[in-house]
Amino acid sequence: MKKTLLFFALLFSGIGFAQSLNDYKYVIVPERFEFLKEANKYNLNSLTKMIFSKPGFETYFSTDKMPDELALDKCKALYADLLNESGILTTGVVLVLKDCDGRVVFKSMKGSSKEKSYQKAYHESLREASASVNLINYKYSGKEIVSSWTKTPAKNVPAAQQAATPITVNNENVLFAQPITNGYQLVDSTPKVILKIFKTSQQDSYTAVSDSKNGVVFKRGNDWIFEYYQNDKLISEKLNIKF
Template sequence: MKGYALLFLVFASFSGYAQNTINNYKYVLVPERFNFSKEDNQYGLNTVTKSLLEEKGFTVYFDNSEIPKEIAGNRCNALNTEVVQKKGLFVTNLTLLLKDCKGNIIFKSKEGKSREKEFAPAYNLALRDAFTSLNDVPYAYDGTAIAEPQQATAPAVVAQQTPAPPPPPPTAPPVPETKEAAGTLYAQATANGYQLIDTSPKIVLTLLKTSVADYFIANNGVSNGIVLKKNGDWYFEYYKDNKLVAEKLLIKF
């Protein structure tokens, strides 16, 4: 008899956990800085995390930006993103966690790894390796609204129903401050991408390949960002003083 009771409890626990999946959530919040980082968006990790979650189909906001009333009024309607680092000798290890408002883990990735020696490519490659676990999980928002549990109260008085307010308008993407190209840059192939040099010759930008065509993780020695092609032109986009900057590039491959 005890065995049946224990089996029932295990099954009930599993069923409760299975009912709460990433499909219950439309929104995901990403912090400006992960716990292991020393500065906001270090190595471009937070921007890359936001981009990869959006590619999965989520609506993603940085947790210090303007968020829709649906989240502001109830943080339980959004998942919270954490990236955890496990220190290892000569290896960068990162794990992606998606948690609900109570801190319960709804999704945990595999441990993404990279043996790159330079910090920026090592962290970016380890993060993308961790995200491959999310690629294996189907996602389609099912319209479920996650409500924060309420304490028991006296029976509520039935009120007259009022029409639901219209959904908030979609948040427009930030408009970058655009800078014109300073001169032609020449691409030299490397093991993981390219390095762009000027006529000095001096290395101006380092590009790392991603799984998306014409989309690179970029670093100019001061700022981390992305290089991508838009409307036939190349741009280096990065944040400076919390403002998005887009530098136009003339690249000869």
Template sequence: MKTKLFTTLLACFIFTSAFSQSNLNDYKYVIVPKKFDFLKQENQYLLNSLTKFLFEKYGFSTLVEGGSYPDDFKQNRCLGLKSNVLKGSGMFKTKLTVELKDCNDQVVYTSQLGESRIKEYSKSYNEALRNAFKSFENVNYSYQPSNKNAITVAKTDTKTKNEVVQEIQKLKEEIQSLKNKKEEVIDVVETKTEVKAPVKISENKTEQKTVIEGVSNILYAQETPNGFQLVDSSPKVVYRINRTNLKDVFVVEGIDAIIYKKDNTWFLDHNYGATLTQEELNIKF
């Protein structure tokens, strides 16, 4: 009976170790925080530095939270695991475990419980952490690129693009709504005068060429307190644009229009009365 129980436990241990190794091998980096929650100061008792050292001892590439990150990690945060050290309760023992979470905040690995009976904090934390890290002796970690993280990034990028498109559409609707309210307040003469403004521009051949052939005519962005002014090679100010809360989306001063970037191309969406037009621009920042 005892032999069967021992065999079962050994099989479970081997399976768990193999599963953990497979999971951990999918990740290229381990991010070490500057401070653990159960401590009052950054790197108190040198525990964070020791954590970084021990991960590297067992073959992991470590990054310090908030530090300088490599380009591949900047583009794909799912290449890294967030590490944490958790303190267990106990009056006469210091108890620590090491925990690793993925980019979706799911626990990927939890170490064994590391304990120490030393009364002095700096020494007891050191001993307990080293004992917890003994779990990694059987992991035999070696990074092996996986398609799993690449798929996560693709989904994230798609989600981000959809959110940007929705925000741009929402901004267009708000501009149209503001325009409609303005037309309800002003009289007929003022309304006609405002509608004629873009017509005059279209009659001027020089101005018409600047707008319609915006792709071939470069507009140079000069920074202003609220955004930029776009000038041609004359130099002449063609548009003044103000920043919004959205990245690469600007409101054009003086006309009912926005300028935004989509797929590395700048566009001008302009309301001429009830007609919405879209034009491509060549802007150099």
């Protein structure tokens, strides 16, 4: 009877989130949970990554190299966390997934353990909490993620007031365009990949990503321009690209 009640409690804890979870392809796991002082303490971060990989999410640590589409838009991922809900005599944890706006879209049942060894206790409680994840019946829907980061122009505001004033930079280094899937990689004379650009529905307009910058590359007159934000400042960098 106790096992039956637990099954239905777990079922209803996960079922309300199933549709929104299906809209996400990626889960990002931190290297360290806030209630612990060391990265991957008790192997909890690796286990959490494994838990969300099992139903079919593509999972990454926050320090891993991300796929290009995720590097361009962090809102395509959910962000995993492990909450410490331990008591005086028990160790307890709850698994959580949040979107890029910080909204909780999944929260597991609490897993608990009375083991005296911290490692055994955390492993047992995490295994119990993961039962909720096993019930979500995840299947990626491929839907477009919409978040508060998606900007729409303010109504009744002149276009000149909506546009940011960029800081202009002239990059005279020659970059050579090498075709890749859906775009080009721009390399210098070393050769080193400086930037990857990906085609959009607009001619001569690309999304762009490097190791440290995300933005857009487009043609203005006869010039190629790379625009991105750096320290909250809009930078407009003229590129010398050889296709």
